Amino acid sequence: MGWRAHWLLACWLPLAAYGMDPGKDPVPSVMWSYYHKQYLDNAPFVFDERVKLLAPPFAEDARQVPLEIDARAFKDEVVKIIAWAELNPLPKIVDFQPGEGVLPWLAIRIRIEQATPLRAAVLTKDGLWHVGSTLIDAAGGGCTAPSVVRSQPGWEEHLGEVLGGRYPRSDFSRLRLQVAHPMDNGMVSGIPEFYINHAELRDAQDRVLARLELFAAVSENPDLAFDLQSPGPVRLVLRDTSGSQFEGALP
Amino acid sequence: MKLLLWLLLGLSLPALADLDYALKPRQIAADTWLLEGSTDNFARDNGGNIVNAGFIVTQAGVVVIDTGPSRRYGEALRQAIATVTDKPVVQVLLTHHHPDHVLGNQAFKDVPIGALQGTTTLLREQGDAMAQNMYRMVGDWMRGTEVLLPSQTVTPGVQTFGNHRLRLLALSGHTGADLAILDETTGVLFAGDLVFYQRALTTPNTPGLSVWLADIATLQGLPWKVIVPGHGPVATDTQPFAQMREYLGWLDQLMATGAANGSAMGEMIRSPIPERFAAISLSRYELIRSVSHLYPRYERGQMQRIDQ
Numbered sequence: 001m002g003w004r005a006h007w008l009l010a011c012w013l014p015l016a017a018y019g020m021d022p023g024k025d026p027v028p029s030v031m032w033s034y035y036h037k038q039y040l041d042n043a044p045f046v047f048d049e050r051v052k053l054l055a056p057p058f059a060e061d062a063r064q065v066p067l068e069i070d071a072r073a074f075k076d077e078v079v080k081i082i083a084w085a086e087l088n089p090l091p092k093i094v095d096f097q098p099g100e101g102v103l104p105w106l107a108i109r110i111r112i113e114q115a116t117p118l119r120a121a122v123l124t125k126d127g128l129w130h131v132g133s134t135l136i137d138a139a140g141g142g143c144t145a146p147s148v149v150r151s152q153p154g155w156e157e158h159l160g161e162v163l164g165g166r167y168p169r170s171d172f173s174r175l176r177l178q179v180a181h182p183m184d185n186g187m188v189s190g191i192p193e194f195y196i197n198h199a200e201l202r203d204a205q206d207r208v209l210a211r212l213e214l215f216a217a218v219s220e221n222p223d224l225a226f227d228l229q230s231p232g233p234v235r236l237v238l239r240d241t242s243g244s245q246f247e248g249a250l251p
Numbered sequence: 252m253k254l255l256l257w258l259l260l261g262l263s264l265p266a267l268a269d270l271d272y273a274l275k276p277r278q279i280a281a282d283t284w285l286l287e288g289s290t291d292n293f294a295r296d297n298g299g300n301i302v303n304a305g306f307i308v309t310q311a312g313v314v315v316i317d318t319g320p321s322r323r324y325g326e327a328l329r330q331a332i333a334t335v336t337d338k339p340v341v342q343v344l345l346t347h348h349h350p351d352h353v354l355g356n357q358a359f360k361d362v363p364i365g366a367l368q369g370t371t372t373l374l375r376e377q378g379d380a381m382a383q384n385m386y387r388m389v390g391d392w393m394r395g396t397e398v399l400l401p402s403q404t405v406t407p408g409v410q411t412f413g414n415h416r417l418r419l420l421a422l423s424g425h426t427g428a429d430l431a432i433l434d435e436t437t438g439v440l441f442a443g444d445l446v447f448y449q450r451a452l453t454t455p456n457t458p459g460l461s462v463w464l465a466d467i468a469t470l471q472g473l474p475w476k477v478i479v480p481g482h483g484p485v486a487t488d489t490q491p492f493a494q495m496r497e498y499l500g501w502l503d504q505l506m507a508t509g510a511a512n513g514s515a516m517g518e519m520i521r522s523p524i525p526e527r528f529a530a531i532s533l534s535r536y537e538l539i540r541s542v543s544h545l546y547p548r549y550e551r552g553q554m555q556r557i558d559q
Binding site: 054055056058064068109160161163164165174177178223246248250 | 383384387511514515517520521539540551553555556558
């Protein structure tokens with residue numbers, strides 16, 4: 001390799017890592033650079049259509065908006081996935097770290113306060129963030145609406161109840177879980193923050209298969225779905241901000 | 252300055268004049284008139300006129316069925332009635348509490364406005380939020396519109412207005428409180444939103460699709476000659492009932508199968524819509540809404556307690 005090649009390589013490498021063209025933002029956003037700094041620490045990123053972030057075009061119920069994050073295009077390369085709703089007063093939704101045997105796919109329901117861009121940033125092993133984006137329209141008010149759970153008499157007795165199911169597919173199985181919890185986000189007058197903020201999917205040997213940090217944008221009675229490749233029984237262990245622990249077991 | 256004022260006036264006048272529902276009553280049976288709305292969604296270019304309202308000119312005066320989506324619509328309806336008859340409006344009947352059927356009430360505040368008890372309760376609970384959403388979707392057409400609650404509770408049975416015997420039925424499939432009106436004199440059935448025809452049905456308050464299916468059977472069994480759906484064209488055959496049964500059955504099956512397979516809500520709203528419903532307006536839009544309203548019930552039926 002001649003001096004010219006060395007010089008080219010020296011210039012190109014940092015460019016590839018840090019000056020890479022992220023491409024055009026697919027959604028109109030006034031907040032991207034803020035969140036890039038806040039959540040991704042200004043790390044290198046690309047807007048990437050291979051990260052599929054799927055939401056309905058409008059929120060029929062702004063307190064229960066179904067969201068799917070699909071990073072299966074980066075299978076085995078995914079370190080973590082962070083999702084947020086840009087114009088929410090409490091934007092962050094989830095920090096999901098799928099381990100071995102858990103597909104980088106997650107379905108979750110969220111609250112949105114108004115029409116907003118949604119983002120899912122997938123960190124791959126090479127240190128690059130791949131950002132999937134979509135837009136959702138809404139009449140609004142999902143984050144500040146009074147709790148539905150709390151309006152039901154005796155809700156405290158059901159706190160932490162877990163409903164679940166395991167549904168076999170061709171080469172994996174779908175896990176679905178719903179946890180009874182008001183997920184108070186602190187935005188309703190007189191009710192402080194009280195929500196499930198941590199969850200782990202563990203196998204029969206208590207090894208962690210996937211780890212999730214949950215945030216206040218997650219809906220009441222959180223609804224989660226995973227796709228699991230490894231067979232055998234699993235448990236989802238959850239913890240809320242008051243330190244209570246809940247769990248559900250799927251054979 | 253004067254020129255500028257004239258210019259502004261010139262720009263704003265046509266905009267205001269454009270907000271005209273241009274309601275043209277069409278006779279569909281003896282003494283019976285229909286104001287047929289489009290099968291589109293609420294929008295700024297239709298003023299929310301996506302609904303069928305009607306009136307019956309009896310010897311005792313005019314009976315109005317539903318008042319439309321806005322105060323402006325209610326006023327236009329009243330003017331339209333006056334082009335057909337000199338008789339006074341003596342009764343308003345509301346089929347259910349949804350905004351496109353009741354937000355014209357203000358134009359009839361001098362007349363008894365009758366509804367089922369459940370309709371009044373639901374309108375009291377949900378009316379302001381629904382009206383707010385209408386302002387968002389329809390804009391300036393809504394100006395001055397406020398919720399006016401019914402002034403009279405109607406009960407099922409036959410009520411006579413002059414020469415017309417109206418049979419009132421208290422059903423529940425669409426909202427929990429749905430009034431259907433069969434004019435026994437003419438055979439015209441005002442089905443309210445229990446029947447949508449060529450327009451996808453809406454489910455925000457339904458107690459369940461099976462309840463709705465039972466109501467369809469009840470309605471079809473009546474001695475009707477003409478069906479006025481809440482949305483979509485008038486019919487004289489059983490087609491609207493057949494379509495409702497097909498569509499409700501499909502929705503029910505789709506969600507039952509989805510829940511049994513552990514499908515996520517987002518996957519459900521992307522389900523393919525069968526070719527046979529291609530002529531039905533807004534089916535994708537309403538599928539997204541219906542899944543949001545109803546799928547949680549189906550899901551819970553396919554999950555077990557796993558925390559013990």
